[in-house]
Structures are given as C-alpha cells and as structure tokens.
Amino acid sequence: MKKVHTFENVIxxxxxxxxxxxxxxxxPYNSEVGAGTFNPATFLRILDRKPWNVCYLEISKRPxxxxxxxxxxxxxxxxxxxxxxxxxxxxxxxxxxxxxEGLGVxxxxxxxxxxxxxxxxxxxxxxxxxxxxxxxxxxxxQFTYFQQAGGMDLQxxxxxxxxGLERITMILQGVSSVFDVKWNNTLTWGDVYRxxxxxxxxxxxxxxxxxxxxxxxxxxxxxAKRLFDEGLVYPGYDHTIKCSHMFNLLxxxxxxxxxxxxxxxxxxxxxxxxxxxLYLNKENEQAGISND
Amino acid sequence: xxxxxxxxxxxxxxxxLLRPAAEDLTKRIQALLKEKxxxxxxxxxxxxxxxxxxxVLGLSRRQKSQVIEIQGPPKRxxxxxxxxxxxxxxxxxxxxxxxxxxxxxxxxKKGDYVCGKTEIAGATTESILRSNIPLIIxxxxxxxxxxxxxxxxxxxxxxRWIIALLDRKPLRFxxxxxxxxxxxWPNQHFSFKPIRLEKPREYMNFLRxxxxxxxxxERKKIIMTRIKQAADKSKGKSVYSDDMIEEINCTTxxxxxxxxxxxxxxxxxxxxxxxxxxxxxxxxxxIRDTNEYIYVFSAKKKALxxxxxxxxxxxxxxxxxxxxxxxxDMKNGLQNMLMQTKNMTWLEGLGSLYQKSLRLxxxxxxxxxxxxxxxxxxxxxxxxxxxxxxxxxxxxxxxTSLQGIMGxxxxxxxxxxxxxxxxxxxxxxxxYVGDSVPRSLNGALLSIADKxxxxxxxxxxGNRPSGSYDPFAVRRNGxxxxxxxxIFGIELSLFEAGTKILELHTKRLDGGVxxxxxxxxxxxxxxxxxxxxxxxxxxLATWNGNVPDTKKRCDALKSFRGSxxxxxxxxxxxxxRNILKNLRxxxxxxxALVREPAEKALVHVREKVKPNLEAMIERExxxxxxxxxxxxxxxxxxxxxxxxxxxxDEKLRANRLAIVSSINDLFSQYADFSQIVIEGExxxx
Numbered sequence: 013m014k015k016v017h018t019f020e021n022v023i024x025x026x027x028x029x030x031x032x033x034x035x036x037x038x039x040p041y042n043s044e045v046g047a048g049t050f051n052p053a054t055f056l057r058i059l060d061r062k063p064w065n066v067c068y069l070e071i072s073k074r075p076x077x078x079x080x081x082x083x084x085x086x087x088x089x090x091x092x093x094x095x096x097x098x099x100x101x102x103x104x105x106x107x108x109x110x111x112x113e114g115l116g117v118x119x120x121x122x123x124x125x126x127x128x129x130x131x132x133x134x135x136x137x138x139x140x141x142x143x144x145x146x147x148x149x150x151x152x153x154q155f156t157y158f159q160q161a162g163g164m165d166l167q168x169x170x171x172x173x174x175x176g177l178e179r180i181t182m183i184l185q186g187v188s189s190v191f192d193v194k195w196n197n198t199l200t201w202g203d204v205y206r207x208x209x210x211x212x213x214x215x216x217x218x219x220x221x222x223x224x225x226x227x228x229x230x231x232x233x234x235x236a237k238r239l240f241d242e243g244l245v246y247p248g249y250d251h252t253i254k255c256s257h258m259f260n261l262l263x264x265x266x267x268x269x270x271x272x273x274x275x276x277x278x279x280x281x282x283x284x285x286x287x288x289x290l291y292l293n294k295e296n297e298q299a300g301i302s303n304d
Numbered sequence: 305x306x307x308x309x310x311x312x313x314x315x316x317x318x319x320x321l322l323r324p325a326a327e328d329l330t331k332r333i334q335a336l337l338k339e340k341x342x343x344x345x346x347x348x349x350x351x352x353x354x355x356x357x358x359x360v361l362g363l364s365r366r367q368k369s370q371v372i373e374i375q376g377p378p379k380r381x382x383x384x385x386x387x388x389x390x391x392x393x394x395x396x397x398x399x400x401x402x403x404x405x406x407x408x409x410x411x412x413k414k415g416d417y418v419c420g421k422t423e424i425a426g427a428t429t430e431s432i433l434r435s436n437i438p439l440i441i442x443x444x445x446x447x448x449x450x451x452x453x454x455x456x457x458x459x460x461x462x463x464r465w466i467i468a469l470l471d472r473k474p475l476r477f478x479x480x481x482x483x484x485x486x487x488x489w490p491n492q493h494f495s496f497k498p499i500r501l502e503k504p505r506e507y508m509n510f511l512r513x514x515x516x517x518x519x520x521x522e523r524k525k526i527i528m529t530r531i532k533q534a535a536d537k538s539k540g541k542s543v544y545s546d547d548m549i550e551e552i553n554c555t556t557x558x559x560x561x562x563x564x565x566x567x568x569x570x571x572x573x574x575x576x577x578x579x580x581x582x583x584x585x586x587x588x589x590x591i592r593d594t595n596e597y598i599y600v601f602s603a604k605k606k607a608l609x610x611x612x613x614x615x616x617x618x619x620x621x622x623x624x625x626x627x628x629x630x631x632x633d634m635k636n637g638l639q640n641m642l643m644q645t646k647n648m649t650w651l652e653g654l655g656s657l658y659q660k661s662l663r664l665x666x667x668x669x670x671x672x673x674x675x676x677x678x679x680x681x682x683x684x685x686x687x688x689x690x691x692x693x694x695x696x697x698x699x700x701x702x703x704t705s706l707q708g709i710m711g712x713x714x715x716x717x718x719x720x721x722x723x724x725x726x727x728x729x730x731x732x733x734x735x736y737v738g739d740s741v742p743r744s745l746n747g748a749l750l751s752i753a754d755k756x757x758x759x760x761x762x763x764x765x766g767n768r769p770s771g772s773y774d775p776f777a778v779r780r781n782g783x784x785x786x787x788x789x790x791i792f793g794i795e796l797s798l799f800e801a802g803t804k805i806l807e808l809h810t811k812r813l814d815g816g817v818x819x820x821x822x823x824x825x826x827x828x829x830x831x832x833x834x835x836x837x838x839x840x841x842x843x844l845a846t847w848n849g850n851v852p853d854t855k856k857r858c859d860a861l862k863s864f865r866g867s868x869x870x871x872x873x874x875x876x877x878x879x880x881r882n883i884l885k886n887l888r889x890x891x892x893x894x895x896a897l898v899r900e901p902a903e904k905a906l907v908h909v910r911e912k913v914k915p916n917l918e919a920m921i922e923r924e925x926x927x928x929x930x931x932x933x934x935x936x937x938x939x940x941x942x943x944x945x946x947x948x949x950x951x952x953d954e955k956l957r958a959n960r961l962a963i964v965s966s967i968n969d970l971f972s973q974y975a976d977f978s979q980i981v982i983e984g985e986x987x988x989x
Binding site: 083084085099100102103105106109110119120121122123124125126127128130140141143146147148149150157159168169183188 | 315450451464482492493555586603604610611614615618619620621
C-alpha cells in the first residue's frame with residue numbers, strides 16, 4: 013500500500029523525529045514573524061551559554077512574496093519547521109539527512125545538494141555560514157551555523173535548520189503546485205489557504221494604509237525602548253518583532269525608498285541588539301557571571 | 305618505503321575556495337618533506353566538496369641521517385706524551401657522547417685539532433608528520449572562515465573527520481575536536497557507514513565504491529565526457545566556460561548527467577534570459593539554440609528520473625515567471641516605462657531617474673567633436689537607457705543583472721533604431737575590471753556618461769568612497785570610464801566632463817575633490833598598464849584630464865627612459881625646479897634686463913624652441929618634444945654655471961627667476977620631470 017505523505021503528517025513526523033533527538037517541542041510564536049529565527053525560542057535562546065535544543069513550527073509571514081494565489085511556489089505566508097541545536101552535534105548533517113529519509117525521501121533515489129549560502133538577517137544583526145539545501149533542484153531547507161546575533165559573537169555556536177514544509181511535501185506527493193498539496197486525505201493546501209492568499213495579497217500590496225503602518229512602527233518602537241529601559245526583555249522584544257512586521261508591510265506597499273529602507277532596518281536592528289544585550293545581562297546575572 | 309594519506313573531511317566546502325586550498329595543503333606538505341629531508345617518490349592532491357587531502361607514495365621511513373663534526377681541543381692538549389687522552393679530552397668526549405672510533409684529527413691554519421665525527425640518525429617520518437600536520441592545517445589561510453564548536457578553530461566549513469594514515473598506522477593527533485584516524489566517509493547518497501582503510505593504497509578504490517571519485521582530474525574528465533555525450537545525443541553544442549566546469553568539479557563527488565527539456569515556447573525569450581534562469585540552478589549547461597540542457601548531479605544513477613523531474617519543474621516555474629514578466633513588459637512598452645521613471649527616485653536629493661536620463665541626454669553634447677558619433681542615436685539611447693529599471697523583469701531580483709540588456713530588447717520591440725537598441729544594451733559595460741566593453745562607439749559614450757554621472761552623484765549624495773566603503777562602486781565606475789576613453793581613443797577631458805555634469809546637476813562640489821579622484825583612478829589605471837609610479841606621477845602632475853593623450857605621454861617617456869640622455873633631461877628640470885621652490889608667482893621676462901651672455905643664450909633658445917614644441921604637442925609627437933626639451937640642457941647648465949640668480953639686485957633677481965620659470969613652463973607642457981626618481985640621485989648631489 014502506498015503511504016500518502018499528507019502535509020499534516022510531514023509536520024507531525026518531523027516534530028516526532030526531533031523530539032527523539034532531544035529537542036523540546038515548542039509552538040509557533042503569537043505574533044507575526046518573517047521567519048522562525050525571530051521567535052524568542054531562537055533569537056534570545058541562542059545568545060547564552062546554556063544548551064538549548066528546540067523544534068517548532070513557525071508561520072512565516074512575507075508580505076512581499078504574495079502572488080494572489082497565482083504562482084505555484086510563492087505566497088505571503090508559509091510554514092517552516094525550525095530546529096535549533098546548541099551546541100551543534102558533530103553529526104548534525106547526517107541527522108538532518110536522516111530526518112529527510114524519515115519523511116520518505118530515499119537518498120538513493122534523489123539528489124540532496126548543499127549549496128553554499130551564507131545567511132544574514134540585517135534586522136536581527138544576525139548572520140551565519142551554511143547552505144541552502146536543494147532536493148532535486150528545489151530549495152527545501154536553510155542550514156546555518158550562526159556566528160552572530162544581536163550584533164554579538166555567539167558564545168556557543170548553534171545550528172539552525174529551517175525546513176520549507178510545503179515544498180518538501182510537494183516533492184513527496186509528486187505534485188507541481190503547493191496548492192495541490194494534500195493537507196489531509198480530504199483537503200488540499202489550496203482549499204485551506206487560497207482565499208487567504210488572495211485577500212492578504214490585496215491587503216499587503218493595495219489596501220494596507222501606509223500612514224497607519226508608519227505610525228504603528230513609531231509607536232511600537234517607542235514602546236520597545238520604554239520597556240527595555242524598564243529592563244523588560246520579552247515584552248520589549250515583542251514590540252521589536254511588531255516593528256519588523258510593520259516594516260515588511262510598508263515595504264510590500266512600496267512605500268519605502270532605497271535609502272529609507274536602510275534606515276528602517278537600522279532602527280529595528282538597534283532594538284534587536286538592545287534586546288539581546290539585556291537578555292544576556294539578565295542570564296549572566298542569574299548564572300553569576302560578571303559582565304565586564 | 306611507505307605511503308602516507310591525509311584526508312580532511314568537512315561539510316560541503318565553498319566551491320570557489322576548494323581547489324586553491326587543496327593545492328596549498330599539498331604544497332605545504334611537500335615543502336615540509338623537503339625541509340626535513342624526507343625522501344618520497346610522488347605526491348598528489350585530491351579534493352571533492354566534502355574532503356581534501358594529499359597522497360604521498362614511496363616515503364622513506366626516516367629523514368636522511370646527518371654527519372656532523374664537533375670541534376674539540378687542540379691536539380697537543382688532547383693527548384699526553386704517551387698518547388693517552390688528557391682530562392680535557394675525556395671531558396670533551398663525555399659531553400658530546402663520542403666513542404673513540406669517532407675521533408679524527410683535523411689540520412687547520414691554527415694547528416691540529418681533534419674532532420668528533422658522528423652520524424645522527426634522522427627523526428622518523430612518523431614523528432615529523434605527526435607533529436607538523438596539525439600545524440600545516442592550522443596554517444592554511446582563507447578569506448572567510450567560521451567557528452562551529454567550543455574549540456573555536458576557524459575553517460571555511462566544519463571539519464568532521466581526519467585520516468592521517470602512514471602505511472598501516474594512523475598518526476594520532478587531535479585537531480578541531482577531531483581525532484585523526486583511518487576512517488573515511490562515503491557519498492551520503494550511497495551510505496552512512498564509514499569506510500575503514502588498512503593502508504593508503506586502498507583509498508581511491510574504496511572511496512570509488514562509496515560513490516566518491518577523489519581525484520579531481522579523473523572527475524573532470526568524466527564530467528567533460530558525459531557532457532559531450534549528452535550534447536551529441538541532442539545534436540547541439542553545449543555552452544559552458546572553464547570556470548563552470550571547475551565549479552561543477554568542486555560541487556560533485558560522483559558526477560552523473562541528465563538531460564532536461566523545457567517547453568519550446570520559452571525559446572522566444574531572449575537568450576540572456578534563458579541563460580540566466582539555467583545558470584541560477586547550479587550545474588546546468590544549456591545546449592545552445594535548443595530547448596534542452598544538461599545537469600550534472602552527484603548522486604546515484606537511480607536518482608536520474610527524480611532529478612530530471614525535479615529540475616524540469618523548478619526551471620519550468622522560473623521560465624514561466626520570466627515569460628510572464630517578458631510578456632507584460634512587451635505589452636507595457638519602453639515608452640510607458642520611461643514615463644514611470646518620473647516617479648522613481650534615483651538618489652536621495654538628486655531627482656528622479658527620468659531627470660537622470662535627461663541629464664545624460666544633455667551631457668551628450670560634449671561628444672559633438674568625437675569622430676564617428678551619431679548624436680541623434682546617442683541622445684535617444686540616453687533618454688531611454690534607464691527605462692528598463694521599471695520593467696517587471698529587471699525589478700525581479702533574479703534578473704536584475706539583465707539591466708540594459710532587457711532595455712535593448714524592449715527598445716527594438718518598440719520600433720527604435722537598431723543602433724539605439726544596441727547602445728542601450730551595452731551601456732553598463734564594462735561592469736567590472738576585465739569585463740567586455742561595448743562594441744559600438746555610441747554604447748561606449750553612453751556608458752562613460754552614465755558612469756561619470758554615477759560618480760558625481762555619489763559624491764553629491766554623501767556616498768564618496770573611503771576605505772572599503774564604496775556602496776555605489778564609484779571606484780570601479782571611474783576605472784571603467786578611463787578604460788573606455790583609452791580603448792576608444794576619445795579625446796575628452798575628464799575634468800571638463802566632471803564640471804559639465806556638476807553644471808547639469810546645478811550643484812557644486814569642493815574644488816579638487818573630483819580632480820583628486822580622477823588622479824587616483826588614472827594612477828591606478830596606468831600602473832595596471834605597466835607604467836612606473838614616478839613616470840605616472842610626473843605626467844599626471846601636469847595632465848589635463850585627456851586619457852589617450854596622457855597615455856601617449858607616458859609611452860614616450862617610458863621608451864625614452866632607457867636612453868642615456870634621459871638623466872640629463874630629468875636633472876635639467878630638477879635644477880630649474882629647485883630654484884623655483886619657494887617662488888609664488890613669476891613675472892614676465894624683461895628683455896632690457898637680460899645682460900649676461902648665458903642669460904641671453906637661454907632666452908634665445910627658449911624662444912626658438914617654444915613654437916616648435918607647442919606644434920609637436922599639438923601633433924602629439926611626444927618623442928620629438930622630449931628631444932627639444934633635451935636640446936635646452938646645455939643652455940640651462942651654462943646659465944646656472946655663469947649667472948647668479950639669487951643676486952642682490954632685486955629687479956635683476958626677479959627677472960632671472962622669470963627666465964627660469966618660463967623654462968619650467970616649457971617642461972610642464974609635457975610633464976613634471978622632477979618627479980622622476982633617478983638611481984643614485986642622492987650620491988650625485
């Protein structure tokens with residue numbers, strides 16, 4: 013009997029796989045993020061010296077990538093499976109390949125290619141070295157050893173593995189559009205998200221009020237600063253994430269010129285750096301490490 | 305005789321860095337063996353994306369033994385009358401651990417001495433390798449490295465295993481948290497199980513069974529053959545460069561090829577678009593003028609069908625995007641895009657892209673006198689050249705590199721003149737040092753205008769280059785401008801062109817800023833063309849911004865440099881310059897005050913030479929100019945020998961300085977020769 017790799021099964025299988033490898037199973041964040049990296053379970057937790065292994069689904073919002081449900085591979089929102097292992101195990105690449113096999117990708121029948129790609133998030137002051145992973149030519153994973161986050165060298169190098177779940181499932185099911193991906197045995201991805209894609213594309217490109225978005229950016233920025241001044245990392249970082257999302261929306265609306273863009277990114281990065289510093293100070297305080 | 309295998313295993317290495325790194329590793333090991341006098345028969349480099357290493361065959365077990373002589377006391381103090389060793393001699397033998405059989409006598413100028421002659425056995429190859437290999441790995445240098453574990457060792461990608469096998473024995477050492485051993489790892493598409501090696505000679509074959517061709521030359525041959533076979537089958541010619549083959553070689557462990565096809569209607573896309581899409585997907589080689597391509601992959605042959613389907617799907621999706629953008633752009637038309645440039649800011653505070661186009665158009669008037677220019681074509685191309693930045697195609701990240709090229713296609717489709725279209729198509733060239741240049745003169749002129757405007761714009765918007773900061777690639781553009789002026793022999797003064805662009809911006813810049821920039825770029829350009837630094841400095845001290853003319857001056861100077869008279873010429877102007885060092889302004893020569901014969905002679909020579917010299921400069925006959933300047937040397941020398949310039953009479957002094965200054969002016973019409981460094985100059989003085 014041929015096993016159907018439904019979208020939901022892929023998610024469940026991956027979580028199960030990483031749970032067996034010692035990862036804490038976390039959940040998506042409760043605020044719009046552009047990538048799983050923004051989730052505090054990554055951005056804050058990778059900063060300190062304590063071991064941290066986690067796996068979670070993240071709902072990645074990329075307002076600019078919407079295509080009104082007309083492109084088989086591009087949407088304004090997709091699912092990532094985010095894995096962080098700190099420190100990174102020495103056989104992590106093999107573990108990753110085993111996770112693909114676990115999903116039903118037989119390595120003897122496919123090509124998995126690690127294509128050099130040094131990842132960078134200017135808004136988070138973060139960068140790392142690693143690869144895009146191509147499965148038969150389709151990018152399905154970003155595999156990165158973080159070197160810096162929040163503008164600081166990381167004390168223990170974590171590995172970040174980010175799976176593009178729709179794309180992997182597409183290959184497993186042998187379909188050529190994500191809209192045709194079977195979510196379960198009765199519904200497709202398109203059944204669930206088509207209308208949402210069309211409406212969000214409309215909102216992101218045409219309807220989102222730019223004045224309100226920039227006002228919100230300013231408000232969130234101010235609030236983040238105030239919270240950092242009070243020494244509240246998590247609430248302050250929440251507002252940093254909100255700033256980032258406002259910026260993404262403004263950009264999708266084409267309301268930002270090239271030079272303004274750099275300035276906005278700089279403002280979000282300044283907040284992220286502040287969050288990182290504050291978090292690390294608190295962690296070190298708890299661990300009794302002095303900060304000089 | 306023994307063999308040695310070093311293999312450093314890592315996660316996929318950046319392809320660009322791989323080959324140089326592997327070759328460097330071998331070179332360092334070879335140098336070590338040579339330095340330590342360890343004999344070997346052959347040495348070779350291996351690399352794949354996941355490993356690099358060195359195989360040394362026929363090594364000696366030890367380094368060559370050394371015979372050394374240790375000098376002892378004079379013979380007369382070493383033995384007593386009975387020929388028995390003295391206390392002194394016994395002490396010498398003891399400290400140096402010498403046996404009686406190792407003692408010889410040596411005759412020197414100072415008399416006879418005893419000497420210990422002993423052979424020191426060489427260190428074992430094993431100990432030499434064990435202690436030096438980690439140092440060699442640490443010594444490898446890379447432009448970009450990372451850390452991945454607590455050891456904080458830096459390398460381009462994480463090191464995961466090391467084999468250091470000397471015959472049957474693994475050398476034990478730790479590096480980057482890895483213990484050297486005898487286990488290698490196969491191609492992951494074949495197996496996850498390590499490969500155990502008894503001895504180095506098993507390496508190549510065992511790895512081959514594990515899906516790894518470790519020898520890069522063998523791999524390259526396989527790649528070339530497979531590509532050729534596939535291309536022959538589709539009756540086409542494959543398009544690839546040596547760089548592409550090298551990149552494929554550095555990204556495959558076990559090359560297999562598959563031929564993919566795309567729908568024929570994509571063939572109507574411009575060939576640059578097709579190639580951009582295919583190139584973006586790694587090891588893809590287009591079979592020219594067909595809807596087929598070859599992909600080189602690195603997995604099991606069994607994967608062929610999945611790889612083919614996968615690639616066809618991905619490439620289809622990208623071509624579909626490209627086709628969609630292309631159709632929309634053709635419908636929209638270049639004229640509409642041009643109108644949209646009115647709403648697009650070029651640089652903050654410097655107006656819209658449309659205004660930039662108008663500026664380029666107006667600037668074209670400076671080319672009026674350039675032979676072969678077609679101003680109508682040029683102005684039309686200038687107006688339209690930035691419109692494609694508003695096309696859907698060029699706005700897409702993947703196709704940004706097609707800016708200009710798409711504009712050329714869209715211009716043709718909109719019924720523009722072919723000459724206009726090609727000028728637009730080539731006006732970004734050269735994009736970097738060594739890139740191809742426009743084929744048409746109009747394309748070159750437009751490129752010069754665009755690049756100069758970019759340079760001036762960067763300075764005006766506070767983005768001038770400093771250190772490694774050069775966000776608008778101002779340096780590269782400045783270099784490109786000079787390169788084009790030179791190649792096309794365009795007699796345009798950079799200084800005047802810069803002023804003209806500033807005028808068109810209706811903006812000002814601190815005086816000298818652009819001049820300084822052009823001086824620096826021109827210096828670099830001339831250095832790259834093989835001129836010496838002092839020659840360049842001499843010519844640029846008085847240049848007028850005209851690139852071809854300046855290069856001719858450098859040429860004449862360079863070929864004159866070999867002659868015996870060269871020094872005379874330089875010293876001539878040095879003498880002149882020295883006396884003028886602190887002079888602010890010189891007056892006009894008053895004939896009535898010219899009294900001494902040597903004075904008169906110099907003035908006379910100057911008057912005779914001046915019109916001829918200027919005529920020769922006009923004709924750019926610089927060899928002749930140099931000859932004339934040289935002819936003045938005896939008169940100059942005589943003048944300095946006979947006439948006291950800094951005399952007490954103020955009027956006379958001023959007049960003599962004026963004479964000297966007028967001579968200097970003649971020299972300066974060519975160059976400031978006093979900048980030339982003469983060998984042994986200091987001792988001469």
